[in-house]
Amino acid sequence: xxxxxxxxxxxxxxxxxxxxxxxxxxxxxxxxxxxxxxxxxxxxxxxxxxxxxxxxxxxxxxxxxxxxxxxxxxxxxxxxxxxxxxxxxxxxxxxxxxxxxxxxxxxxxxxxxxxxxxxxxxxxxxxxxxxxxxxxxxxxxxxxxxxxxxxxxxxxxxxx
Amino acid sequence: xxxxxxxxxxxxxxxxxxxxxxxxxxxxxxxxxxxxxxxxxxxxxxxxxxxxxxxxxxxxxxxxxxxxxxxxxxxxxxxxxxxxxxxxxxxxxxxxxxxxxxxxxxxxxxxxxxxxxxxxxxxxxxxxxxxxxxxxxxxxxxxxxxxxxxxxxxxxxxxxxxxxxxxxxxxxxxxxxxxxxxxxxxxxxxxxxxxxxxxxxxxxxxxxxxxxxxxxxxxxxxxxxxxxxxxxxxxxxxxxxxxxxxxxxxxxxxxxxxxxxxxxxxxxxxxxxxxxxxxxxxxxxxxxxxxxxxxxxxxxxxxxxxxxxxxxxxxxxxxxxxxxxxxxxxxxxxxxxxxxxxxxxxxxxxxxxxxxxxxxxxxxxxxxxxxxxxxxxxxxxxxxxxxxxxxxxxxxxxxxxxxxxxxxxxxxxxxxxxxxxxxxxxxxxxxxxxxxxxxxxxxxxxxxxxxxxxxxxxxxxxxxxxxxxxxxxxxxxxxxxxxxxxxxxxxxxxxxxxxxxxxxxxxxxxxxxxxxxxxxxxxxxxxxxxxxxxxxxxxxxxxxxxxxxxxxxxxxxxxxxxxxxxxxxxxxxxxxxxxxxxxxxxxxxxxxxxxxxxxxxxxxxxxxxxxxxxxxxxxxxxxxxxxxxxxxxxxxxxxxxxxxxxxxxxxxxx
Ligand SMILES: Cc1cc2nc3c(=O)[nH]c(=O)nc-3n(C[C@H](O)[C@H](O)[C@H](O)COP(=O)(O)O)c2cc1C
Ligand code: SF4
Ligand code: SF4
Ligand code: SF4
Ligand code: FES
Ligand code: FES
Numbered sequence: 001x002x003x004x005x006x007x008x009x010x011x012x013x014x015x016x017x018x019x020x021x022x023x024x025x026x027x028x029x030x031x032x033x034x035x036x037x038x039x040x041x042x043x044x045x046x047x048x049x050x051x052x053x054x055x056x057x058x059x060x061x062x063x064x065x066x067x068x069x070x071x072x073x074x075x076x077x078x079x080x081x082x083x084x085x086x087x088x089x090x091x092x093x094x095x096x097x098x099x100x101x102x103x104x105x106x107x108x109x110x111x112x113x114x115x116x117x118x119x120x121x122x123x124x125x126x127x128x129x130x131x132x133x134x135x136x137x138x139x140x141x142x143x144x145x146x147x148x149x150x151x152x153x154x155x156x157x158x159x160x
Numbered sequence: 161x162x163x164x165x166x167x168x169x170x171x172x173x174x175x176x177x178x179x180x181x182x183x184x185x186x187x188x189x190x191x192x193x194x195x196x197x198x199x200x201x202x203x204x205x206x207x208x209x210x211x212x213x214x215x216x217x218x219x220x221x222x223x224x225x226x227x228x229x230x231x232x233x234x235x236x237x238x239x240x241x242x243x244x245x246x247x248x249x250x251x252x253x254x255x256x257x258x259x260x261x262x263x264x265x266x267x268x269x270x271x272x273x274x275x276x277x278x279x280x281x282x283x284x285x286x287x288x289x290x291x292x293x294x295x296x297x298x299x300x301x302x303x304x305x306x307x308x309x310x311x312x313x314x315x316x317x318x319x320x321x322x323x324x325x326x327x328x329x330x331x332x333x334x335x336x337x338x339x340x341x342x343x344x345x346x347x348x349x350x351x352x353x354x355x356x357x358x359x360x361x362x363x364x365x366x367x368x369x370x371x372x373x374x375x376x377x378x379x380x381x382x383x384x385x386x387x388x389x390x391x392x393x394x395x396x397x398x399x400x401x402x403x404x405x406x407x408x409x410x411x412x413x414x415x416x417x418x419x420x421x422x423x424x425x426x427x428x429x430x431x432x433x434x435x436x437x438x439x440x441x442x443x444x445x446x447x448x449x450x451x452x453x454x455x456x457x458x459x460x461x462x463x464x465x466x467x468x469x470x471x472x473x474x475x476x477x478x479x480x481x482x483x484x485x486x487x488x489x490x491x492x493x494x495x496x497x498x499x500x501x502x503x504x505x506x507x508x509x510x511x512x513x514x515x516x517x518x519x520x521x522x523x524x525x526x527x528x529x530x531x532x533x534x535x536x537x538x539x540x541x542x543x544x545x546x547x548x549x550x551x552x553x554x555x556x557x558x559x560x561x562x563x564x565x566x567x568x569x570x571x572x573x574x575x576x577x578x579x580x581x582x583x584x585x586x587x588x589x590x591x592x593x594x595x596x597x598x599x600x601x602x603x604x605x606x607x608x609x610x611x612x613x614x615x616x617x618x619x620x621x622x623x624x625x626x627x628x629x630x631x632x633x634x635x636x637x638x639x640x641x642x643x644x645x646x647x648x649x650x651x652x653x654x655x656x657x658x659x660x661x662x663x664x665x666x667x668x669x670x671x672x673x674x675x676x677x678x679x680x681x682x683x684x685x686x687x688x689x690x691x692x693x694x695x696x697x698x699x700x701x702x703x704x705x706x707x708x709x710x711x712x713x714x715x716x717x718x719x720x721x722x723x724x725x726x727x728x729x730x731x732x733x734x735x736x737x738x739x740x741x742x743x744x745x746x747x748x749x750x751x752x753x754x755x756x757x758x759x760x761x762x763x764x765x766x767x768x769x770x771x772x773x774x775x776x777x778x779x780x781x782x783x784x785x786x787x788x789x790x791x792x793x794x795x796x797x798x799x800x801x802x803x804x805x806x807x808x809x810x811x812x813x814x
Contacts, residue, residue: 027531030513031496035455058513069515069672071497072455084456088417089612089648090574092662126499126666127417128456130232131574131646132269132581141458143235145269 015040016048020055029056030066034073043074071123079114079121081159083107084138088127095148096135100124102149103137106156119159164205167213167349168474171202179475184483186475187361190352212259213353223300226276228341229262230427231459232269237289238262241273244292254300264428264463266341267421267570267582268328271311274341281322285311314578315600328579331598333560335568336544337584340428345463348470351431357476359550360438364484372443373399376546378554380566385411385502385539386617386643386719388565388632391546394536397526398444401534406446409511409530409537410437412453412460413495413502416615417666418646421570422540424582426453426460429544430467434477434490436543439550441488444536449488452507454495464492499670503718504537506672517672518718539644541570561587565631569642575612575649576603583647585630592626595649606651609750610735614643616663616670617723619730620656639730641723655752656735657742660728661689667724678721681712685728693753697743706732751813754798758814761802763788765810772802772811 019036023029033056037048044067053060067073085100107115107122114121130136133145144155164171167190174197177183189195191210194202212222225245229238242260249255266274271285277299284295284306291309298304310319311326323329334340343350351357363372377392398406410433414422426433437449453461468490471477479487493511500506501516508530510516529535545567549557558566565587571594574580578600585594591611595601602608610620619640621628628634632642650659668682685708688701709725716722732739741747748756761772761781766788773781773789778797783789789810791802803811 028493028511028513031510032493035494035496062514065515066513069498073496086417089615089646089662090418090580092417093575093648093650093654093659125456127415127419128231129414129420129423130235130269131418131420131572132267133232133235134574134580136235138456143231145232145235 084123084125086136090131091135094134099147102152167209182475182483187357223258224278228274230265233272236272238273244289248296264345265424359547379549379557384541398536407530407535408446408449410451415499415502416644418648419572419644430463432544436546447487449490451492500672562631571645576651577649588629610650612648614641618643622734655750656731656738660731663727675717677712677715694755695746775805
């Protein structure tokens with residue numbers, strides 16, 4: 001391959017190919033592969049689902065079935081930051097709904113939505129295991145606890 | 161030969177242990193060795209390292225600052241405290257004497273970041289970066305406590321210097337949580353220094369597989385994942401199954417909202433889970449295992465990954481473990497966000513890479529589980545109990561608990577209670593003691609209304625039931641269940657109809673959809689409850705609800721559907737009057753259900769400041785400097801903003 005063509009190969013493609021090669025022939029590889037593919041692409045485009053199917057020798061229909069069953073998998077692009085607001089029991093009784101309301105207002109999106117500037121994707125989850133600090137939310141891997149509606153703005157501002 | 165840097169390094173070239181050439185005495189040798197040769201130098205090296213890992217009170221050796229860096233404390237700034245401590249120790253020239261150790265969760269997250277000074281055991285809570293200089297100076301230079309930074313009891317205002325004096329901890333019996341918060345979970349030698357891997361060493365050296373099963377049976381341990389099935393018996397089924405290839409699984413899906421004990425154990429003491437699984441695998445005859453952990457717990461997954469790698473490097477996972485001929489390989493699978501995957505057959509489908517849908521049992525996993533092979537699945541906390549049973553014996557274990565529910569259980573106490581956190585107590589303690597003594601009662605002097613136990617499969621119990629001993633059978637009889645051990649406390653401001661609706665919403669959206677009663681039944685029940693909270697309930701609704709609840713319970717395929725009606729049935733049983741108030745009087749006694757509330761302004765109290773009118777999103781408050789403000793109840797959207805805004809308590813919600 002000449003230098004010019006080399007630059008044209010999407011590094012994501014290379015990573016996906018490596019990923020598929022690494023898992024080829026392993027039992028139960030589909031979900032870990034989809035998880036890692038989603039890490040690479042930020043979501044699971046239809047083409048990636050097809051390539052995963054081919055790479056693991058699994059019918060695309062089954063790949064699609066799995067990708068739509070689990071809440072973690074996203075078939076549409078996600079924002080740069082994923083914001084998961086907890087509405088589990090502990091957060092519910094300590095006013096999680098008010099926090100969610102404020103966030104929805106600030107971002108102008110509802111559960112599952114992504115802001116126009118691609119900054120945030122909002123999801124509602126039931127418990128992130130930090131119930132002692134209820135109400136809570138998680139932005140990417142970072143937990144924020146002891147939330148009140150007026151703390152929300154300041155926290156969101158920390159994420160680009 | 162270079163000197164031993166960590167406890168796991170060979171003391172000299174006479175130590176032959178490696179994963180490829182394992183020594184059967186390896187574990188005992190690390191803490192009491194050397195065993196194969198006698199050398200005072202080697203002995204001194206080991207005891208020196210051990211002293212650092214196990215600080216004893218009064219000694220200068222092993223001075224440590226334990227900082228909780230679990231999920232909760234990390235979110236409250238623990239990592240900043242760690243760097244501040246390291247900087248400060250250096251500034252004060254103490255960095256070679258005092259170590260900073262990042263630990264897992266103590267289960268006291270609300271008071272985090274938490275810091276413990278060893279060997280003095282002093283505890284500091286809610287520590288800020290700015291407190292660090294004073295703590296280091298006083299504790300290590302002047303050997304004094306910083307009185308004004310100690311934990312203060314929210315009720316009595318008294319300060320407490322050690323866990324033993326903090327009400328929340330004083331009445332707990334911490335067995336499974338014993339190491340959590342006291343060791344660095346990212347270092348296997350810390351677990352080994354605290355008696356770790358002695359249970360598996362004993363099993364491999366002194367016991368047959370059947371003897372291990374008998375020991376676990378005798379301990380009375382029952383599954384901590386929900387159903388409370390006797391663990392030893394479960395193991396024996398899988399052991400008796402025909403077939404060479406068997407699997408074991410650790411269920412770390414922890415989907416019950418309000419439960420976080422499994423996260424605590426995985427983050428704080430991951431090797432205990434590995435050791436429990438090793439013992440189980442040996443007893444059952446399995447050579448491969450999986451930890452299935454929910455993706456929402458990234459730190460737990462990370463600690464588990466590190467632990468597995470370190471156990472492999474030490475020869476405690478892999479082939480011919482401790483020269484016994486026993487092989488065991490362990491890997492992690494991250495869940496992908498489906499509550500139903502906590503159900504054992506759905507979980508196995510998920511590991512196989514399929515949609516996580518439950519299957520009909522029989523065949524039970526013990527006969528045909530993962531990839532059709534005999535499989536034994538246990539919960540995180542169940543596995544973490546096992547090393548204690550092997551090391552200290554079934555009789556020791558069985559001294560805790562009630563006749564039919566042995567040992568300790570971890571509860572996650574949350575909601576409207578003063579002290580929230582992980583509470584480990586012997587089975588059989590009363591709910592009242594847990595909520596009022598350990599939990600310190602209800603926040604803000606409010607009145608207790610209910611405790612929700614067991615998550616979406618459990619029930620809500622009222623004050624009259626609080627003296628029940630918490631064990632599997634008693635709670636099931638009362639219409640709740642131990643479940644995973646989540647205890648969410650509710651006060652007079654919680655509406656029980658709203659809670660019933662909340663749980664149904666959860667079960668309804670998590671139902672996998674395979675069977676109709678669960679998929680449709682929970683939805684219809686939710687619709688009725690939703691109607692009731694909107695003031696559109698009908699007299700016959702409660703009978704319909706009960707009828708539907710029984711149908712869903714009896715005809716659903718898996719535990720999700722079978723237990724989904726429990727929160728509704730128990731609230732109907734104990735809080736029927738609240739349902740009736742919603743239906744008949746169109747009122748919500750707890751003032752929660754928005755549609756049933758009215759907001760008005762008390763003209764006497766109104767100071768005519770106009771704040772509420774400016775804040776009201778519906779622009780339905782009018783008045784001026786001379787006339788008291790009034791709310792146009794027709795236009796009011798019942799958002800409650802005015803109530804929160806008024807500084808004079810003039811807004812009335814009824
Ligand atoms: C819908 C549903 C969700 C469950 N979630 C969990 C869970 O998150 N963790 C768990 O250990 N068990 C869970 N269980 C129970 C498991 O099916 C299984 O009984 C348990 O893991 C067995 O372990 P044990 O005997 O150690 O309790 C769930 C069951 C159902 C029906
Ligand atoms: S009871 Fe519900 S969750 Fe369980 S198999 Fe049926 S539909 Fe799925
Ligand atoms: S409850 Fe909301 S809408 Fe109604 S008057 Fe108050 S602020 Fe306005
Ligand atoms: S905020 Fe309170 S005091 Fe001020 S106008 Fe409104 S009701 Fe009256
Ligand atoms: S219920 Fe919100 S973190 Fe657990
Ligand atoms: S995370 Fe620190 S006490 Fe729970």
